Amino acid sequence: MKKILIASCVVLALTGCANKGTSVDKDAQITQSWSVQQLYTSAQDELNGKNYERAVKLYDILQSRYPNGRYAQQAQLDKAYAYYRDAEPDKAMAVLDNFEKKYPKHENLDYVFYLRGLIAFNEDTSFVNKLASQDWADRDQKANREAYGYFNTLVTRWPDSKYAADASERMSKLVVAFAGNEMAIARYYLKRGAYVAAVNRAQNVVQHYQNTPFTEEALAIMSTSYAKLGQTQLSQDTQRVLQTNFPESKYAEGWKADDIPWWRYWK
Structure with missing residues (x-):
């Protein structure tokens, strides 16, 4: 009985491979007589249709049949975009890395x-929601910094690029994310009585992220x-700096350095 089962499994496995091969061959057969332009146009139609x-x-x-020329080059970029839209970031990045190596001056x-x-x-699909709620604590800062680096390279090397304006806008949002993350950590330390650490994080916001919404709270x-440290x-x-720069600040109302629970303002 065991031999029969094993034999059956082998047959099923081979059948699966045959079916898979047939599927691939079918695509090749259907497109056999297609020109490079027809292949590219059809691929674009599938991309636009979210297929x-x-x-x-x-x-x-297209790339295997016509490895050279502008269609092959553009196909690589569009393939990377397809992977990106299909939630395959690693594959998309790999295609882009390969493209840059092959065409460093494209x-x-x-x-x-x-x-x-x-x-x-x-990379974090909930980023838009977090942006709206200013909930930065769980945002992947490594991804943030990588994104900022790529956008910064773009606007620095190609300031007149049609993508530069959008990249700059996203960089501004990322700066707010950096500041928000620092504030989330500063709040955490303050609530737990780690006052030196809280000062360091808040001070970083004041020094490096002055134009974000978090300076007042910092x-x-x-x-x-x-005050808690006896300083x-x-x-x-x-x-005084707080009151001078934010005269209507909610944090300045009835301020008492020794005992005011600042975190009552935080949700």
């Missing part, structure tokens, strides 16, 4: 860095932490 797997197959066929290299930035930027955390003069000096 990403089918688009990738057609791009592969006229569309700005798009390579733009797409890399998009892949890293959207100053409040610094003032409170200094009265530093606490008062920081409070």
